[in-house]
Amino acid sequence: MQWTDEGIVLGVRRHSESAVVLELMTVQHGRHLGLVRGGRSRRMQPVLQPGNRVAAEWRARLDEHLGTYTVEPLRHHAARLYGSAVGLYGLQALAAHLRLLPERDSHPRLFDMTALLVEHFEEPERALELFLRFELMLLDEMGFGLDLRQCAATGTTDELIYVSPKSGRAVNREAGEPWADKLLPLPAFLRESKQRADRASMQDAARLLIHFFERDVHGPRGKPPGPERQSFLEAAFRALNVHATL
Structure with missing residues (x-):
């Protein structure tokens, strides 16, 4: 068996005096491990x-x-x-998320978003927005995607400002008003690829997404989320002089 591909390094672990096991996120072969002989060389x-x-x-x-x-x-x-807390914690959070995927499953969209994030980790505001879009995509690729296209109650596409914490579907302003205290805010930038995020909407998105990660991904596995995501978010918001409640 043989193939060639491009990949982004997620991590390495020592295998012997001179070799390491390399973990890559590749374009066509997903998260994939392999032995690198001489990987500990200068x-x-x-x-x-x-x-x-x-x-x-x-x-x-x-x-x-x-x-x-x-x-x-x-x-x-x-x-x-x-050299920066945002970049260091960002790489760790990205790798932790990608390790939720089965090894060797192809996810070209996630590779592209991973590559884009790595390019922008030095820009805290841009990195935050891209990371939250990455999380939304990751849920979708894992089969737990949110339905943000139309209101779950009325079928309309206007004024979608809530998400049901139970169904993961969008709810519009009028239909959701009686239960507003039980619904999650829906940041507009998660629905529109061209919509830029402000700092308040990114805090809302962070709380929205962790709800579904904890319920659909971490909960069934019996393992709480690791500290990587929280460390990245705190570092990024701190770089923006924002006290975030996440």
Whole structure:
């Protein structure tokens, strides 16, 4: 078995005196692990840092084997991102989310969003918005997507300002008013790809999305969310001088 692809480094772990197991998010092969012989060498260590983009060739005798990677650097992002809390925590949060996916499942949309996020982690406001859009996409790719296209009660598409915490469907202003205290605010930027987010709407989006991650993803697995997401959000809002209640 053999393939070539591009990938973003999510992490490495030591395997022997000289080798590491490399975890990539690839374009066509999803989150994929492989052994890198000589991965602990001085030449390879700077290449195999989280956030870097690489060209990878994977080989194995059988598809189910761990296999080996041969990698070459394409873009070095790690050095510039490790200097900021937003970049460092952002990479950790991104990797933690992607590890919710089964290994070797192809998710090209998530790869593209991952690559875009890595490019913008030095811009806290842009990174926050992209990260929340990434979370919405991740829920959808995992089969827990929210239906924000029309009102669950009336079928209309106007004034969709709430989300039902039970159904994950949008609710418009008039239909939701009697139960407003039980509904979650729906930030407009999550519905419209061209709508830019303000800081208050990003706080609403963070609370909205963690509700469904905890209910549909972490809860059934019996594991609470790790600290990576919270650390990233706190660092990003702090960089914007916003005291966020998440």
